Protein backbone atom coordinates (compact mmCIF):
# COMPACT_ATOMS: atom_id res chain seq x y z
CA UNK A 188 0.00 0.00 0.00
CA UNK A 189 1.40 3.29 -1.16
CA UNK A 190 0.02 5.62 1.51
CA UNK A 191 -1.33 7.93 -1.19
CA UNK A 192 -4.96 8.27 -2.11
CA UNK A 193 -6.17 8.73 -5.68
CA UNK A 194 -5.99 12.50 -5.27
CA UNK A 195 -2.28 12.17 -4.45
CA UNK A 196 -2.65 13.06 -0.77
CA UNK A 197 -0.96 11.03 1.95
CA UNK A 198 -3.28 8.72 3.79
CA UNK A 199 -2.95 6.12 6.48
CA UNK A 200 -6.10 4.31 5.46
CA UNK A 201 -4.81 1.38 3.47
CA UNK A 202 -8.25 0.00 2.84
CA UNK A 203 -11.35 -0.83 4.78
CA UNK A 204 -9.81 -3.92 6.43
CA UNK A 205 -7.20 -2.02 8.43
CA UNK A 206 -9.82 0.02 10.26
CA UNK A 207 -12.27 -2.77 10.89
CA UNK A 208 -11.64 -3.18 14.64
CA UNK A 209 -14.13 -1.91 17.14
CA UNK A 210 -12.88 0.98 19.23
CA UNK A 211 -13.25 0.96 23.03
CA UNK A 212 -15.46 4.07 23.04
CA UNK A 213 -17.47 3.18 19.97
CA UNK A 214 -16.24 6.46 18.47
CA UNK A 215 -14.56 6.33 15.08
CA UNK A 216 -11.81 8.91 15.11
CA UNK A 217 -13.56 12.21 15.70
CA UNK A 218 -16.95 10.85 14.70
CA UNK A 219 -18.37 10.60 18.19
CA UNK A 220 -21.16 8.28 19.21
CA UNK A 221 -24.04 10.28 20.55
CA UNK A 222 -26.52 9.11 23.15
CA UNK A 223 -30.11 10.24 23.24
CA UNK A 224 -30.65 13.39 25.24
CA UNK A 225 -32.73 11.39 27.73
CA UNK A 226 -29.85 8.98 28.24
CA UNK A 227 -27.60 11.93 29.08
CA UNK A 228 -29.87 12.80 31.99
CA UNK A 229 -27.75 13.82 34.96
CA UNK A 230 -30.20 14.53 37.82
CA UNK A 231 -29.46 17.86 39.48
CA UNK A 232 -27.52 19.30 36.55
CA UNK A 233 -28.98 22.47 35.10
CA UNK A 234 -28.01 24.97 32.41
CA UNK A 235 -29.37 27.96 34.31
CA UNK A 236 -28.92 29.26 37.82
CA UNK A 237 -32.29 30.24 39.27
CA UNK A 238 -32.99 31.77 42.66
CA UNK A 239 -34.68 29.55 45.21
CA UNK A 240 -38.37 30.48 45.28
CA UNK A 241 -39.57 32.39 48.33
CA UNK A 242 -41.38 30.20 50.87
CA UNK A 243 -44.98 29.58 49.83
CA UNK A 244 -47.87 27.38 50.87
CA UNK A 245 -48.71 24.72 48.34
CA UNK A 246 -52.39 24.76 47.51
CA UNK A 247 -52.56 21.74 45.21
CA UNK A 248 -53.01 19.27 48.00
CA UNK A 249 -52.30 15.78 46.82
CA UNK A 250 -52.26 16.90 43.20
CA UNK A 251 -48.75 18.24 43.66
CA UNK A 252 -46.18 16.44 41.52
CA UNK A 253 -44.04 14.14 43.63
CA UNK A 254 -41.61 12.69 41.14
CA UNK A 255 -39.37 14.34 38.56
CA UNK A 256 -40.98 16.03 35.59
CA UNK A 257 -39.40 13.56 33.15
CA UNK A 258 -37.22 16.00 31.24
CA UNK A 259 -33.48 15.34 31.08
CA UNK A 260 -31.21 17.41 33.29
CA UNK A 261 -28.01 18.50 31.59
CA UNK A 262 -25.51 21.31 32.06
CA UNK A 263 -24.94 23.99 29.45
CA UNK A 264 -21.75 22.45 28.00
CA UNK A 265 -23.46 19.05 27.83
CA UNK A 266 -26.44 20.38 25.93
CA UNK A 267 -24.25 22.42 23.58
CA UNK A 268 -22.10 19.37 22.79
CA UNK A 269 -25.12 17.16 22.28
CA UNK A 270 -26.64 19.39 19.61
CA UNK A 271 -23.33 20.30 17.99
CA UNK A 272 -22.45 16.61 17.62
CA UNK A 273 -25.87 15.87 16.15
CA UNK A 274 -25.54 18.77 13.72
CA UNK A 275 -22.16 17.45 12.59
CA UNK A 276 -23.77 14.12 11.67
CA UNK A 277 -26.12 15.85 9.26
CA UNK A 278 -25.01 15.75 5.65
CA UNK A 279 -25.95 18.98 3.95
CA UNK A 280 -25.34 21.07 0.86
CA UNK A 281 -22.95 23.15 2.99
CA UNK A 282 -20.84 20.00 3.56
CA UNK A 283 -20.48 18.72 0.03
CA UNK A 284 -21.93 17.85 -3.37
CA UNK A 285 -25.47 16.52 -3.06
CA UNK A 286 -26.37 14.83 -6.35
CA UNK A 287 -30.02 13.92 -5.62
CA UNK A 288 -31.90 14.05 -8.92
CA UNK A 289 -35.22 15.91 -9.00
CA UNK A 290 -34.42 17.59 -5.67
CA UNK A 291 -32.16 20.41 -6.93
CA UNK A 292 -29.75 20.58 -4.02
CA UNK A 293 -28.09 23.85 -4.99
CA UNK A 294 -26.11 26.18 -2.76
CA UNK A 295 -28.21 28.50 -0.56
CA UNK A 296 -26.57 31.93 -0.94
CA UNK A 297 -25.72 33.63 2.35
CA UNK A 298 -27.04 36.92 1.00
CA UNK A 299 -30.55 35.39 1.19
CA UNK A 300 -29.98 34.54 4.83
CA UNK A 301 -28.79 38.06 5.60
CA UNK A 302 -31.89 39.58 4.02
CA UNK A 303 -34.24 37.19 5.87
CA UNK A 304 -32.70 38.25 9.19
CA UNK A 305 -33.00 42.02 8.67
CA UNK A 306 -34.72 43.76 11.56
CA UNK A 307 -38.34 44.36 10.56
CA UNK A 308 -38.40 41.15 8.52
CA UNK A 309 -37.00 38.47 10.82
CA UNK A 310 -39.30 39.47 13.69
CA UNK A 311 -42.59 40.02 11.85
CA UNK A 312 -45.77 38.52 13.26
CA UNK A 313 -48.68 37.48 11.03
CA UNK A 314 -51.22 39.15 13.35
CA UNK A 315 -49.57 42.58 13.21
CA UNK A 316 -51.86 45.42 12.03
CA UNK A 317 -51.69 45.76 8.23
CA UNK A 318 -50.41 49.33 8.38
CA UNK A 319 -47.29 48.13 10.22
CA UNK A 320 -46.41 45.52 7.58
CA UNK A 321 -46.69 47.54 4.37
CA UNK A 322 -43.11 46.72 3.40
CA UNK A 323 -43.65 42.99 3.89
CA UNK A 324 -46.81 43.04 1.78
CA UNK A 325 -45.01 45.01 -0.90
CA UNK A 326 -42.24 42.39 -0.85
CA UNK A 327 -44.83 39.61 -1.32
CA UNK A 328 -46.42 41.60 -4.14
CA UNK A 329 -43.02 42.04 -5.81
CA UNK A 330 -42.26 38.34 -5.51
CA UNK A 331 -45.71 37.54 -6.96
CA UNK A 332 -44.98 39.94 -9.83
CA UNK A 333 -41.71 38.25 -10.75
CA UNK A 334 -43.15 34.75 -10.46
CA UNK A 335 -45.90 35.80 -12.88
CA UNK A 336 -43.39 37.50 -15.16
CA UNK A 337 -41.00 34.52 -15.25
CA UNK A 338 -43.80 32.03 -15.94
CA UNK A 339 -45.98 34.19 -18.20
CA UNK A 340 -49.01 33.43 -16.04
CA UNK A 341 -51.45 36.12 -14.77
CA UNK A 342 -52.31 34.69 -11.31
CA UNK A 343 -50.35 33.39 -8.34
CA UNK A 344 -51.04 31.90 -4.90
CA UNK A 345 -48.13 32.35 -2.50
CA UNK A 346 -49.49 30.50 0.53
CA UNK A 347 -48.84 26.77 -0.25
CA UNK A 348 -45.94 25.46 1.83
CA UNK A 349 -44.24 22.95 -0.47
CA UNK A 350 -44.38 21.53 -3.97
CA UNK A 351 -46.83 18.81 -2.98
CA UNK A 352 -49.01 21.36 -1.18
CA UNK A 353 -48.89 23.51 -4.34
CA UNK A 354 -50.06 20.53 -6.42
CA UNK A 355 -53.02 20.15 -4.09
CA UNK A 356 -53.71 23.89 -4.39
CA UNK A 357 -53.53 23.81 -8.21
CA UNK A 358 -55.77 20.77 -8.47
CA UNK A 359 -58.27 22.30 -6.04
CA UNK A 360 -58.46 25.39 -8.27
CA UNK A 361 -59.08 23.09 -11.24
CA UNK A 362 -61.85 21.34 -9.34
CA UNK A 363 -63.37 24.74 -8.40
CA UNK A 364 -63.33 25.77 -12.08
CA UNK A 365 -65.05 22.50 -13.04
CA UNK A 366 -67.67 23.01 -10.31
CA UNK A 367 -68.30 26.52 -11.66
CA UNK A 368 -68.83 24.99 -15.12
CA UNK A 369 -71.15 22.34 -13.69
CA UNK A 370 -68.80 19.60 -14.92
CA UNK A 371 -67.23 18.40 -11.70
CA UNK A 372 -69.29 15.18 -11.50
CA UNK A 373 -68.70 14.30 -15.14
CA UNK A 374 -64.93 14.75 -15.05
CA UNK A 375 -63.49 12.14 -12.74
CA UNK A 376 -60.22 11.10 -14.40
CA UNK A 377 -56.75 12.67 -14.17
CA UNK A 378 -54.02 11.63 -16.62
CA UNK A 379 -50.54 11.21 -15.14
CA UNK A 380 -47.46 9.99 -17.07
CA UNK A 381 -45.76 6.83 -15.78
CA UNK A 382 -42.57 8.75 -15.01
CA UNK A 383 -44.33 11.23 -12.69
CA UNK A 384 -43.22 12.01 -9.14
CA UNK A 385 -45.36 10.11 -6.63
CA UNK A 386 -46.94 13.31 -5.36
CA UNK A 387 -48.82 13.75 -8.68
CA UNK A 388 -50.97 10.59 -8.53
CA UNK A 389 -51.21 11.02 -4.73
CA UNK A 390 -52.67 14.52 -5.15
CA UNK A 391 -55.19 13.42 -7.75
CA UNK A 392 -56.21 10.41 -5.65
CA UNK A 393 -56.53 12.54 -2.50
CA UNK A 394 -59.09 14.69 -4.31
CA UNK A 395 -61.02 11.59 -5.32
CA UNK A 396 -59.93 11.44 -8.96
CA UNK A 397 -59.20 8.21 -10.80
CA UNK A 398 -55.55 8.23 -11.82
CA UNK A 399 -54.92 7.02 -15.36
CA UNK A 400 -51.27 6.39 -16.30
CA UNK A 401 -49.93 7.57 -19.66
CA UNK A 402 -47.19 5.29 -21.01
CA UNK A 403 -43.76 6.61 -22.01
CA UNK A 404 -42.12 6.16 -25.38
CA UNK A 405 -38.77 4.38 -25.77
CA UNK A 406 -37.36 7.91 -25.84
CA UNK A 407 -38.54 8.59 -22.27
CA UNK A 408 -41.26 11.08 -23.19
CA UNK A 409 -45.07 11.06 -23.12
CA UNK A 410 -46.49 8.82 -25.84
CA UNK A 411 -48.57 11.42 -27.72
CA UNK A 412 -50.83 8.93 -29.47
CA UNK A 413 -51.48 6.88 -26.34
CA UNK A 414 -52.18 10.14 -24.49
CA UNK A 415 -54.68 11.39 -27.10
CA UNK A 416 -56.47 8.04 -27.00
CA UNK A 417 -57.01 8.50 -23.25
CA UNK A 418 -58.58 11.96 -23.55
CA UNK A 419 -62.33 12.22 -23.21
CA UNK A 420 -65.18 14.20 -21.71
CA UNK A 421 -64.56 12.53 -18.33
CA UNK A 422 -61.00 13.88 -18.02
CA UNK A 423 -60.52 16.72 -15.52
CA UNK A 424 -56.83 17.38 -16.04
CA UNK A 425 -53.42 16.14 -17.02
CA UNK A 426 -50.55 16.46 -14.54
CA UNK A 427 -47.31 16.69 -16.49
CA UNK A 428 -43.76 17.50 -15.42
CA UNK A 429 -41.60 19.46 -17.84
CA UNK A 430 -38.68 18.89 -18.13
CA UNK A 431 -39.83 15.45 -17.04
CA UNK A 432 -38.30 13.27 -14.33
CA UNK A 433 -36.08 11.52 -16.91
CA UNK A 434 -34.42 14.93 -17.31
CA UNK A 435 -35.93 15.33 -20.80
CA UNK A 436 -37.91 18.20 -22.31
CA UNK A 437 -41.39 17.12 -23.44
CA UNK A 438 -41.15 18.33 -27.04
CA UNK A 439 -44.85 17.74 -27.75
CA UNK A 440 -45.94 19.93 -24.87
CA UNK A 441 -47.82 22.47 -27.02
CA UNK A 442 -49.71 19.68 -28.84
CA UNK A 443 -50.48 18.12 -25.47
CA UNK A 444 -51.80 21.44 -24.09
CA UNK A 445 -53.94 22.02 -27.19
CA UNK A 446 -55.43 18.54 -27.02
CA UNK A 447 -56.15 18.88 -23.29
CA UNK A 448 -57.95 22.18 -23.82
CA UNK A 449 -59.87 20.86 -26.80
CA UNK A 450 -61.13 18.05 -24.56
CA UNK A 451 -62.33 20.66 -22.03
CA UNK A 452 -59.74 19.65 -19.43
CA UNK A 453 -57.01 21.63 -17.63
CA UNK A 454 -53.24 21.36 -17.85
CA UNK A 455 -51.48 21.09 -14.47
CA UNK A 456 -47.70 21.33 -14.86
CA UNK A 457 -45.47 20.02 -12.09
CA UNK A 458 -42.95 22.87 -11.98
CA UNK A 459 -40.37 21.17 -9.75
CA UNK A 460 -37.94 21.22 -12.67
CA UNK A 461 -38.49 24.88 -13.53
CA UNK A 462 -34.84 25.47 -12.60
CA UNK A 463 -33.88 23.92 -15.96
CA UNK A 464 -35.81 26.48 -18.01
CA UNK A 465 -36.16 29.60 -15.83
CA UNK A 466 -35.42 32.73 -17.84
CA UNK A 467 -35.62 30.75 -21.10
CA UNK A 468 -39.15 29.33 -21.33
CA UNK A 469 -42.40 30.75 -19.95
CA UNK A 470 -44.80 27.89 -19.09
CA UNK A 471 -47.73 30.22 -19.81
CA UNK A 472 -46.62 30.33 -23.46
CA UNK A 473 -46.84 26.52 -23.59
CA UNK A 474 -50.50 26.44 -22.52
CA UNK A 475 -50.10 25.56 -18.84
CA UNK A 476 -53.11 26.36 -16.59
CA UNK A 477 -51.52 25.86 -13.17
CA UNK A 478 -47.99 25.13 -11.99
CA UNK A 479 -46.29 25.03 -8.60
CA UNK A 480 -42.83 26.43 -8.12
CA UNK A 481 -40.64 24.87 -5.42
CA UNK A 482 -38.81 27.93 -4.08
CA UNK A 483 -36.32 25.49 -2.47
CA UNK A 484 -35.45 24.07 -5.87
CA UNK A 485 -35.46 26.84 -8.45
CA UNK A 486 -34.94 29.81 -6.15
CA UNK A 487 -32.35 28.41 -3.71
CA UNK A 488 -34.25 28.63 -0.42
CA UNK A 489 -33.17 25.99 2.14
CA UNK A 490 -34.88 22.59 1.85
CA UNK A 491 -35.05 22.29 5.61
CA UNK A 492 -35.83 19.10 7.48
CA UNK A 493 -39.50 19.08 6.58
CA UNK A 494 -39.64 22.55 8.08
CA UNK A 495 -41.27 25.65 6.68
CA UNK A 496 -41.10 25.80 2.92
CA UNK A 497 -42.94 27.51 0.09
CA UNK A 498 -44.49 26.19 -3.11
CA UNK A 499 -46.31 29.08 -4.79
CA UNK A 500 -48.69 28.21 -7.64
CA UNK A 501 -49.10 30.27 -10.81
CA UNK A 502 -52.42 30.25 -12.69
CA UNK A 503 -53.70 30.93 -16.21
CA UNK A 504 -56.49 33.45 -16.89
CA UNK A 505 -59.03 30.60 -16.70
CA UNK A 506 -57.99 29.53 -13.20
CA UNK A 507 -56.72 32.77 -11.62
CA UNK A 508 -60.15 33.77 -10.16
CA UNK A 509 -60.24 30.50 -8.17
CA UNK A 510 -56.81 30.97 -6.53
CA UNK A 511 -57.04 30.65 -2.74
CA UNK A 512 -57.23 33.41 -0.16
CA UNK A 513 -55.44 35.33 1.20
CA UNK A 514 -53.71 37.33 -1.50
CA UNK A 515 -52.14 40.77 -1.61
CA UNK A 516 -53.80 43.72 -3.39
CA UNK A 517 -52.57 47.25 -3.83
CA UNK A 518 -55.13 50.05 -3.56
CA UNK A 519 -55.28 53.75 -2.72
CA UNK A 520 -54.72 52.93 0.97
CA UNK A 521 -51.62 50.89 0.30
CA UNK A 522 -51.23 47.12 0.43
CA UNK A 523 -53.66 44.76 2.12
CA UNK A 524 -54.53 41.06 2.24
CA UNK A 525 -57.82 39.83 0.80
CA UNK A 526 -58.71 37.51 3.66
CA UNK A 527 -62.44 36.70 3.60
CA UNK A 528 -64.94 35.44 1.04
CA UNK A 529 -66.78 38.82 1.22
CA UNK A 530 -63.49 40.62 0.67
CA UNK A 531 -62.85 38.47 -2.40
CA UNK A 532 -66.36 39.05 -3.72
CA UNK A 533 -65.78 42.79 -3.58
CA UNK A 534 -62.51 42.21 -5.44
CA UNK A 535 -64.30 40.19 -8.15
CA UNK A 536 -62.71 36.81 -7.43
CA UNK A 537 -64.09 33.44 -6.28
CA UNK A 538 -61.33 31.73 -4.26
CA UNK A 539 -61.91 28.04 -3.55
CA UNK A 540 -60.95 28.61 0.09
CA UNK A 541 -57.58 28.79 1.80
CA UNK A 542 -54.56 26.48 2.08
CA UNK A 543 -53.01 27.76 5.29
CA UNK A 544 -53.88 29.70 8.42
CA UNK A 545 -51.90 32.78 7.36
CA UNK A 546 -50.30 34.04 4.16
CA UNK A 547 -47.43 31.54 3.70
CA UNK A 548 -43.74 31.48 4.62
CA UNK A 549 -42.44 35.02 4.74
CA UNK A 550 -38.84 33.93 5.37
CA UNK A 551 -38.84 31.93 2.15
CA UNK A 552 -40.40 34.78 0.19
CA UNK A 553 -37.58 37.09 1.30
CA UNK A 554 -34.89 34.55 0.37
CA UNK A 555 -36.40 33.78 -3.04
CA UNK A 556 -36.78 37.45 -3.90
CA UNK A 557 -33.20 38.15 -2.76
CA UNK A 558 -32.07 35.34 -5.07
CA UNK A 559 -34.04 36.74 -8.04
CA UNK A 560 -32.87 40.30 -7.49
CA UNK A 561 -29.22 39.41 -6.97
CA UNK A 562 -29.18 37.31 -10.15
CA UNK A 563 -31.19 39.62 -12.39
CA UNK A 564 -32.78 38.40 -15.63
CA UNK A 565 -29.45 37.50 -17.24
CA UNK A 566 -28.32 35.70 -14.09
CA UNK A 567 -31.50 33.62 -13.82
CA UNK A 568 -31.17 32.58 -17.44
CA UNK A 569 -27.58 31.57 -16.74
CA UNK A 570 -28.76 29.48 -13.79
CA UNK A 571 -30.82 27.34 -16.18
CA UNK A 572 -28.07 27.22 -18.80
CA UNK A 573 -25.35 26.20 -16.36
CA UNK A 574 -27.58 23.62 -14.64
CA UNK A 575 -28.19 21.99 -18.04
CA UNK A 576 -24.51 22.28 -18.99
CA UNK A 577 -23.33 20.59 -15.78
CA UNK A 578 -25.84 17.75 -16.16
CA UNK A 579 -24.81 17.15 -19.77
CA UNK A 580 -21.16 17.13 -18.73
CA UNK A 581 -21.97 14.38 -16.22
CA UNK A 582 -24.02 12.46 -18.80
CA UNK A 583 -21.38 12.70 -21.55
CA UNK A 584 -18.54 11.82 -19.16
CA UNK A 585 -20.25 8.78 -17.65
CA UNK A 586 -22.39 7.29 -20.39
CA UNK A 587 -19.71 4.79 -21.44
CA UNK A 588 -18.95 3.66 -17.88
CA UNK A 589 -22.53 3.62 -16.57
CA UNK A 590 -25.44 3.07 -18.97
CA UNK A 591 -27.82 5.76 -20.23
CA UNK A 592 -31.29 4.50 -21.15
CA UNK A 593 -32.11 7.34 -23.55
CA UNK A 594 -30.23 8.76 -26.53
CA UNK A 595 -29.19 12.38 -26.80
CA UNK A 596 -28.58 15.25 -24.41
CA UNK A 597 -30.50 15.86 -21.19
CA UNK A 598 -31.80 18.94 -19.40
CA UNK A 599 -30.80 19.57 -15.76
CA UNK A 600 -30.33 15.97 -14.63
CA UNK A 601 -28.65 12.87 -16.03
CA UNK A 602 -30.47 9.54 -15.86
CA UNK A 603 -28.69 6.16 -15.84
CA UNK A 604 -30.06 2.64 -15.48
CA UNK A 605 -28.50 -0.50 -13.98
CA UNK A 606 -27.65 -2.17 -17.31
CA UNK A 607 -23.93 -1.58 -16.64
CA UNK A 608 -24.19 -3.65 -13.45
CA UNK A 609 -25.62 -6.70 -15.24
CA UNK A 610 -23.82 -9.89 -14.20
CA UNK A 611 -21.71 -8.14 -11.54
CA UNK A 612 -23.90 -9.15 -8.58
CA UNK A 613 -23.96 -5.47 -7.64
CA UNK A 614 -27.26 -3.60 -7.61
CA UNK A 615 -28.12 0.09 -7.76
CA UNK A 616 -28.54 0.14 -3.97
CA UNK A 617 -25.05 -1.38 -3.40
CA UNK A 618 -23.51 1.07 -5.84
CA UNK A 619 -25.12 3.97 -3.96
CA UNK A 620 -23.91 2.63 -0.60
CA UNK A 621 -20.33 2.42 -1.92
CA UNK A 622 -20.57 6.12 -2.80
CA UNK A 623 -21.01 6.84 0.92
CA UNK A 624 -17.58 5.28 1.63
CA UNK A 625 -16.20 7.70 -0.96
CA UNK A 626 -17.71 10.65 0.88
CA UNK A 627 -20.64 11.23 -1.46
CA UNK A 628 -24.30 11.41 -0.67
CA UNK A 629 -25.92 9.00 -3.14
CA UNK A 630 -27.94 10.20 -6.08
CA UNK A 631 -31.68 9.52 -6.36
CA UNK A 632 -32.19 5.77 -6.80
CA UNK A 633 -34.94 3.65 -8.37
CA UNK A 634 -36.76 6.80 -9.55
CA UNK A 635 -38.17 7.44 -12.10
CA UNK A 636 -39.85 4.04 -12.31
CA UNK A 637 -39.76 3.90 -16.11
CA UNK A 638 -36.15 2.66 -16.21
CA UNK A 639 -34.68 -0.34 -14.40
CA UNK A 640 -32.59 0.40 -11.29
CA UNK A 641 -32.52 4.15 -12.02
CA UNK A 642 -29.68 6.41 -10.88
CA UNK A 643 -30.71 10.05 -11.31
CA UNK A 644 -27.99 12.69 -10.92
CA UNK A 645 -28.60 16.44 -10.69
CA UNK A 646 -25.31 18.28 -10.13
CA UNK A 647 -26.89 21.79 -10.26
CA UNK A 648 -25.17 24.94 -11.48
CA UNK A 649 -23.53 25.76 -8.17
CA UNK A 650 -20.89 22.99 -8.36
CA UNK A 651 -17.47 23.92 -9.74
CA UNK A 652 -15.89 21.99 -12.60
CA UNK A 653 -13.31 20.58 -10.14
CA UNK A 654 -16.05 19.27 -7.87
CA UNK A 655 -17.96 17.70 -10.76
CA UNK A 656 -14.72 16.21 -12.19
CA UNK A 657 -13.88 14.48 -8.90
CA UNK A 658 -17.44 13.17 -8.66
CA UNK A 659 -17.25 11.80 -12.21
CA UNK A 660 -13.84 10.22 -11.58
CA UNK A 661 -15.20 8.56 -8.43
CA UNK A 662 -18.18 7.06 -10.24
CA UNK A 663 -15.92 5.84 -13.05
CA UNK A 664 -13.68 4.16 -10.47
CA UNK A 665 -16.66 2.53 -8.78
CA UNK A 666 -18.11 1.33 -12.11
CA UNK A 667 -14.72 -0.20 -12.98
CA UNK A 668 -14.53 -1.91 -9.59
CA UNK A 669 -18.05 -3.33 -9.98
CA UNK A 670 -17.22 -4.71 -13.42
CA UNK A 671 -13.94 -6.25 -12.24
CA UNK A 672 -15.59 -8.51 -9.70
CA UNK A 673 -14.84 -6.40 -6.63
CA UNK A 674 -18.34 -7.27 -5.43
CA UNK A 675 -17.55 -7.08 -1.72
CA UNK A 676 -16.70 -3.40 -1.95
CA UNK A 677 -20.37 -2.86 -2.80
CA UNK A 678 -22.50 -5.49 -1.13
CA UNK A 679 -20.96 -4.77 2.28
CA UNK A 680 -20.86 -0.99 1.84
CA UNK A 681 -20.82 1.38 3.55
CA UNK A 682 -17.77 0.17 5.52
CA UNK A 683 -16.61 3.53 6.82
CA UNK A 684 -19.78 5.16 8.12
CA UNK A 685 -20.73 5.09 11.83
CA UNK A 686 -23.68 2.84 10.92
CA UNK A 687 -23.68 0.29 8.10
CA UNK A 688 -26.87 -0.98 6.48
CA UNK A 689 -30.00 -0.28 8.40
CA UNK A 690 -33.31 -2.07 8.12
CA UNK A 691 -35.02 0.84 6.43
CA UNK A 692 -38.25 -1.05 5.89
CA UNK A 693 -38.59 -1.90 9.57
CA UNK A 694 -37.65 1.68 10.49
CA UNK A 695 -40.41 3.03 8.24
CA UNK A 696 -43.05 0.45 9.18
CA UNK A 697 -42.50 0.24 12.92
CA UNK A 698 -40.57 3.31 14.01
CA UNK A 699 -39.58 3.54 17.68
CA UNK A 700 -40.78 7.02 18.58
CA UNK A 701 -40.82 6.88 22.34
CA UNK A 702 -37.96 6.55 24.76
CA UNK A 703 -38.67 4.31 27.72
CA UNK A 704 -36.43 4.71 30.75
CA UNK A 705 -34.52 1.56 31.67
CA UNK A 706 -35.96 -0.32 34.65
CA UNK A 707 -34.37 0.85 37.94
CA UNK A 708 -31.66 -1.49 39.24
CA UNK A 709 -32.89 -3.72 42.08
CA UNK A 710 -31.12 -3.00 45.33
CA UNK A 711 -29.07 -5.98 46.53
CA UNK A 712 -30.61 -7.88 49.46
Ligand SMILES: *Cc1c(COP(=O)(O)O)cnc(C)c1O
Pocket residue numbers: 289290349350351352384386428432457459460481498
Ligand atom coordinates in the same frame (compact mmCIF):
# COMPACT_ATOMS: atom_id res chain seq x y z
C1 LIG B 1 -39.65 17.75 -5.40
C2 LIG B 1 -40.71 17.33 -6.33
C3 LIG B 1 -42.07 17.38 -5.96
C4 LIG B 1 -42.54 17.68 -4.54
O1 LIG B 1 -42.11 18.88 -4.04
P1 LIG B 1 -41.95 19.12 -2.45
O2 LIG B 1 -41.58 20.55 -2.36
O3 LIG B 1 -40.89 18.18 -2.00
O4 LIG B 1 -43.28 18.82 -1.82
C5 LIG B 1 -43.01 17.09 -6.92
N1 LIG B 1 -42.65 16.74 -8.16
C6 LIG B 1 -41.35 16.65 -8.55
C7 LIG B 1 -41.01 16.28 -9.96
C8 LIG B 1 -40.34 16.94 -7.64
O5 LIG B 1 -39.06 16.84 -8.00
